[in-house]
Amino acid sequence: MRLLVFALGFGFLLAVPFLTQSIGQPALLTLASRILIYAIAAASLNFILGYGGMVSFGHAAFFGIGAYTVGILFAHHSSAEPLFGLIPGSNQMLITLPAAVLVAGLFAGLIGALSLRTGGVQFIMITLAFAQMLFFFFVSLTPYGAEDGIIIRRTNELFGLNMRDKTVLYYVILAIALVFFLALWRVVNSSFGAVLKGMRQNERRMAAIGFAPYRYKLFAFVLAGMGAGLAGALMANFLRFASPDMMHWTKSGELMIMVILGGVGSFFGPIFGAAAFLILETFLAGWSEHWPLALGLILLVVVMGTKGGISGLFDRFGGRGK
Amino acid sequence: MILILEQLLNGLQFGVMLFLLAAGLTLIFGIMGVINLAHGSLYMVGAYAGTYVATETGSFWLGLPAALGAAALTGFAIEALVVRRLYARDHLDQVLATFALILIFNQLIVLGFGRQPVFTALPSGFGGSVELLPGLPYPTYRLLIIATGLSVALGLYLLINRTRIGMLVRAGATNRDMVRALGVDIRLLYTVVFGLGALLAGLAGYMAGPISAVQVGMGEQILLATFVVVVVGGVGSIKGAFVAGIVLGVVDTMLRAFLPGLLRLVMAPSDADAIGLGVASMGIYLLMALVLLVRPKGLFAAGG
């Protein structure tokens, strides 16, 4: 049953380019691509937030770092001057994407190692603090456009595909998202995932039976940072642009809103959450200039009237209940 | 020397402003466990309501009760209609709900007052400056803000340490389950605390009007710094909010004022500016990270 639903969902995603064409709304493909990218970022946040109980309010920092890695590598590729005099630039997706994931993971390691010494509200605020520091760093990074952002004139190359074609780019993003979610599924359902979930429920008990919480949590934090970095790198390729706005605290907030809206700790929740948030934002903005009012009211109704976000709603209607 | 003194005063003034906002937030946070992102909206509501009445009547002082009343009423409404239904829920649901409130309040202000920042006037008699020391003129209005902030701090101190409601507040911040178990009407306490926090936010917003801009989104600009103060001071602690507010206000002001200049003594001016500015803008976040690494619960944590 679950496999069938999954296959149907995936089939729908495959068909999106044709559907958007056939209803005469080709730009909806852009929206679909953005949803997929944000779904990756939100799912990586959900991994530590929903499964690990770590409420990170600085997750957009890793998203931004992933995007800037692509942007900076491209800048050095087009100027043909190596970064720091030794790292050559690149416009190959097979290089830039792993690089972005790696750099984001590195930063997540550093930030996580410090932040995880605290917990609760303090953890929320300290992750926010680090993200703000990175934001201000990129805002003052004049060689790469500072506040105005860095333009990536051409999307990265991959296997000689025509990446300027929006449909091709969509399928590339979809393929990467599929790989990401399969990997995430395995991690969540591995023994590591089980330990992580156990820690959220009772950290002391897990420590007592021999799992050092700090190490497990840090590892999860790094994985989540890498996921957000991947999403950021895709976003930079998709927008052909990276800017500090991507790591502003409101962006971290939006990711969190997507997770909560979709259902905290539900595997597919972030996909629903990202989709609901972006679709609402896009259509309401096209409907009225006072769209934030409508968006606010809808979000309020959703949070007051449902429990467990959109996936909670599905569960209830699906009769699967918790 | 005079310059340092003046900057200290500036830091103090910024600090009491942060304290006015943080005091309510830390109580709401500590006692009710609610992460209220809409606290900045109360600041904005106070500023708009007070400024509107002040402009219509031509009196700054008539605007004051309007600001306090509007913010407190809005606070009561938020508590009764939204937050109260979410106490039993996950903190994250409160984050989402209060985020939605920010969107709603900002757009309601746009509908009611337009997008353009509104004019605010100084209270008569507070337009000039007084010479505190020879060569140190200081705006009287800023002295008024400092005095207001310090009196509010004193008032809160008395309220919390000398009254029955203060006792409940302290108890609630330390262990809210126990307070409930002892049969105290916790709902009334919650409403009172929320209203008080809203009132202080409205006061801060109205006081800030004449020196900054009264505009849509003004609350979000200062919200983050307020949360930093709350966490550095220790969640639930008024004393912590006061100390952290003043410290962060002074540190932020001093870094901005003197760091680039000091760095210029030891390195090239362009590097000094770049690094000095970078560190100054990260200042309060650096400080928070340092405090939390040394004291993970903040400076004056209000018990477990």
Place this chain on the structure above:
Amino acid sequence: MKKLLTAVGMAALMATGALAEPLKIGVITTLSGPAGYLGADARDGMLLALEMGGGKLGGVEVEFVVEDDGLKPANGRQIAEKYMQNDGIKLLTGIIFSNVAGATVPDIVDNGAIYISPNAGPSTFAGAGCNENYFVVSWQNDALHEAAGAAAKELGYKTAVALAPNYQAGKDAIAGFKRMFGSDVTEIYTQLDQTDFASEMAQIRSAAPEVVFQFHPGGLGIAFLKQYQQAGLLGQIPMVLSEPSTDAVVLGAVGEAAIGITATAHWNRDFDNAANAEFVAAWDAKYARPITYYASQGYDTARLIASALANTGGLDDLDAFREAVRAADFESVRGKFSFGQNQHPVHDWYVLNIVSDGNGGAKAVTDRVILADHGDSYAADCKM
């Protein structure tokens, strides 16, 4: 949930519905947040021009499709794609902020559509990055501040303190000021979102320069001017400002705290030409709020489009339309107007004096030309 679905459904209907006849022009602008008034004024300037033309621009029936980018680059991009791909729109305008332009403009021009900027003029697209499909009606960002630098120099000041927020536009502002003023400038950078400038006031007083230049748009500028007066500096140290720090909204919000300031601008409501008189009268008849230069730029943008449409009758031949736009054959409310080789404006910059309006407020009065036929310093790098 049901409510949510209905809302989405309604929105979708509205987005696909209207298959109307008029020529659609896509407007991407910032309407929400503190900077929302900039976008609203630019938009209303355009709509006013259309209304005065009886729903037509240059004899062609036109509809402006407007959407809020929320000051988010990704949203701007999304709206642009919707306009171009879903609605087949070939002419876009409206962006207020440089970072939204950075994410949006390359995609528009690469798709062969034409973009005419009513406000942002970042250096990225002014020099080597110029494009034949990209026009700027407002100004190149640096030029705003060059005018202030030239004015301060002409007034005979030798030393200056220059203040701006620590981000790209702020640094560009100070660089632009220095380019015309000279090098004896003490630079002070403030923080984004900073609303308390007490510390900077003390620094200005201790530096005791002959003149102060500061660039703080919108609400920040309002706070700065109020605090400058409260610190007792107004009247002690003269201030020369560029246009964004003294728009009509800023003047309205600070009142007499602005009196005595020297401002520079490319447009002011008292400009003595027929096009401007008509524009100001129409605006005042329709809107209760003060008229800003953003509105004048929106209005000019619409009138420029009208002049080109009058020539080509539509957008079927984009090459012809582009040529017609480049000719800039319209009566600008700022007087003289032509495009440089990078398709950014070449026009006059003026010195304005801020004086009392007699009701406790302040108004700007045009004094003299400070930079005549001024283009920008990037045009030479543009190979088109």
